[in-house]
Amino acid sequence: MKTPYPDVAIVGAYNTVQAKQLPQWTEPSLVLDAIRGALADAGLTPDDVDGVNVSTWVSQLSSRTVAQWFGGRPAWTGTSHPGIEAVLEAAAAIQSGQAETVVIATAQCGAYTERESTVVWTRPENEFVECWGLYTAAEFALMAQRHMHLYGTKREALSEVASAIRMNGAKNPEAVHFGREVSPREVEASRMVADPFRLLDCCITSEGGAAMVLTTKQRAKDLDVTPIQVLGGALDRQGMSYVTAPLWHRYGWVGRRAFELTCQQAGITHKDIDFAELYDPFSFEIIRQLEAFGFCKEGEGGDFVMDGRIRIDGEFPVATNGGIMSYSHAGVVQLLQKPLNAVLQLQGRLVPELTLHEPRIAIATNGGSGALFCDVMALGKEVA
Amino acid sequence: MKVPTGKIPLPRPTALSRPHWDGCREGTLRVQRCRDCQTLVFIPQPCCGNCLSERLEWVDSSGRGTIYSYTTVYRPQQPVFETPYTVVIVELEEGWHMLSNLLGVAPDDVRIGAEVEVDFHAMSDEITLPYFKLRSAS
Numbered sequence: 311m312k313t314p315y316p317d318v319a320i321v322g323a324y325n326t327v328q329a330k331q332l333p334q335w336t337e338p339s340l341v342l343d344a345i346r347g348a349l350a351d352a353g354l355t356p357d358d359v360d361g362v363n364v365s366t367w368v369s370q371l372s373s374r375t376v377a378q379w380f381g382g383r384p385a386w387t388g389t390s391h392p393g394i395e396a397v398l399e400a401a402a403a404i405q406s407g408q409a410e411t412v413v414i415a416t417a418q419c420g421a422y423t424e425r426e427s428t429v430v431w432t433r434p435e436n437e438f439v440e441c442w443g444l445y446t447a448a449e450f451a452l453m454a455q456r457h458m459h460l461y462g463t464k465r466e467a468l469s470e471v472a473s474a475i476r477m478n479g480a481k482n483p484e485a486v487h488f489g490r491e492v493s494p495r496e497v498e499a500s501r502m503v504a505d506p507f508r509l510l511d512c513c514i515t516s517e518g519g520a521a522m523v524l525t526t527k528q529r530a531k532d533l534d535v536t537p538i539q540v541l542g543g544a545l546d547r548q549g550m551s552y553v554t555a556p557l558w559h560r561y562g563w564v565g566r567r568a569f570e571l572t573c574q575q576a577g578i579t580h581k582d583i584d585f586a587e588l589y590d591p592f593s594f595e596i597i598r599q600l601e602a603f604g605f606c607k608e609g610e611g612g613d614f615v616m617d618g619r620i621r622i623d624g625e626f627p628v629a630t631n632g633g634i635m636s637y638s639h640a641g642v643v644q645l646l647q648k649p650l651n652a653v654l655q656l657q658g659r660l661v662p663e664l665t666l667h668e669p670r671i672a673i674a675t676n677g678g679s680g681a682l683f684c685d686v687m688a689l690g691k692e693v694a
Numbered sequence: 695m696k697v698p699t700g701k702i703p704l705p706r707p708t709a710l711s712r713p714h715w716d717g718c719r720e721g722t723l724r725v726q727r728c729r730d731c732q733t734l735v736f737i738p739q740p741c742c743g744n745c746l747s748e749r750l751e752w753v754d755s756s757g758r759g760t761i762y763s764y765t766t767v768y769r770p771q772q773p774v775f776e777t778p779y780t781v782v783i784v785e786l787e788e789g790w791h792m793l794s795n796l797l798g799v800a801p802d803d804v805r806i807g808a809e810v811e812v813d814f815h816a817m818s819d820e821i822t823l824p825y826f827k828l829r830s831a832s
């Protein structure tokens with residue numbers, strides 16, 4: 311397989327407990343549980359680590375602080391936010407010889423206490439946004455509404471996306487919404503939040519942590535793991551989220567450039583990609599990304615998702631752990647959990663009901679059009 | 695929707711944005727324009743988004759436009775916003791866009807492309823907000 315990071319392997323992946331609230335946990339304790347879990351998963355010890363990228367949103371934990379936790383030994387520290395950008399940064403650090411073994415971790419809890427309002431990280435403070443009562447759902451709704459106007463995208467397509475992803479979570483024992491099956495009809499019957507989004511079109515909020523360990527391919531050979539390769543990745547950033555008006559004609563295809571660059575680096579095309587851990591804040595965002603990335607023509611994403619195509623037993627499954635609609639949405643943690651779940655799925659470590667048949671290549675994404683950014687990466691499993 | 699009566703969060707003008715908010719208080723919708731390439735710039739920034747020139751001036755908009763996109767919100771950002779309320783992106787006649795709320799239209803009657811005009815409402819001594827309403831046939 312082609313990759314800009316041929317000497318790098320992902321060898322550890324671990325999610326802490328995820329729940330609507332984790333009152334008995336603190337962010338540092340979740341981060342430590344995640345780090346210990348990911349190192350144990352790789353069969354490595356804290357002594358092996360010479361690179362860290364850890365940050366948290368509420369407690370503002372930093373990589374330098376966590377380097378101190380590792381005894382203050384010399385270490386590379388990452389500065390990217392948790393998620394795809396952090397994985398790409400760590401892979402580049404290892405490939406260039408700045409570090410051998412890097413742990414990336416984050417956690418979030420205790421952020422959402424005032425439940426009369428929308429969750430705090432969804433609320434803008436900008437002077438041209440806040441006074442109009444906007445928040446994340448409304449920003450993404452403005453995009454969806456324009457798309458529906460231009461292309462005639464139907465309500466049924468949104469319901470199918472939300473149901474498909476929520477059914478994955480219903481089958482995932484680690485999901486916050488484990489056991490909660492949702493049909494398209496139930497999505498359509500749920501209460502309106504921000505037209506066209508109904509409650510079940512929207513992601514959940516929860517708490518939890520996650521960590522990932524990357525090392526050299528050489529080191530990975532000594533470990534009892536299925537190494538996963540970083541095949542490529544790129545970032546599309548179009549400005550500050552939730553400040554300027556989310557204009558479809560300017561921001562509707564955010565992520566297209568990042569996807570194309572990712573495919574060029576990896577030497578792959580659409581047909582090589584077996585599944586996609588797509589950012590799923592709202593049902594429409596899946597349709598948008600499928601169009602932006604060229605899995606179907608512009609305006610045809612609504613048709614593309616029908617007939618079970620993106621369901622777990624379909625031709626192109628998305629958000630195979632239940633995504634942030636059902637598995638977990640602990641603020642920034644979900645950014646890391648997208649590539650992390652691609653790793654678990656490629657390694658065949660989800661429950662049998664969610665395990666795909668010998669997948670080789672996945673994409674993961676962070677961010678979407680309402681947020682005016684979209685990062686993309688490809689991950690792959692070497693087959694003998 | 696009607697103009698909110700509760701204490702909604704109001705803009706805190708910065709040195710950069712103050713001319714816009716002063717304009718609203720005086721009943722004029724103002725937008726930045728590049729003196730070098732004539733590009734209109736909103737939200738306010740220190741340079742032109744087309745050519746990076748810092749030679750920007752404030753010009754008056756007609757305040758007339760059409761609805762580019764909308765969403766009617768039933769779950770408020772904060773309880774002080776009475777639901778339902780309609781958020782719109784307005785495409786102004788001059789070709790620039792801004793976020794606002796649409797007043798006086800029932801949720802089922804909002805349409806992309808509908809003709810609207812600015813409708814200023816004083817919210818405090820300092821802040822007047824540029825809401826929009828359907829343009830009266832004239």
Ligand SMILES: [Zn+2]
Pocket residue numbers: 728729730731732733742743744745746747
């Ligand atoms: Zn200019």
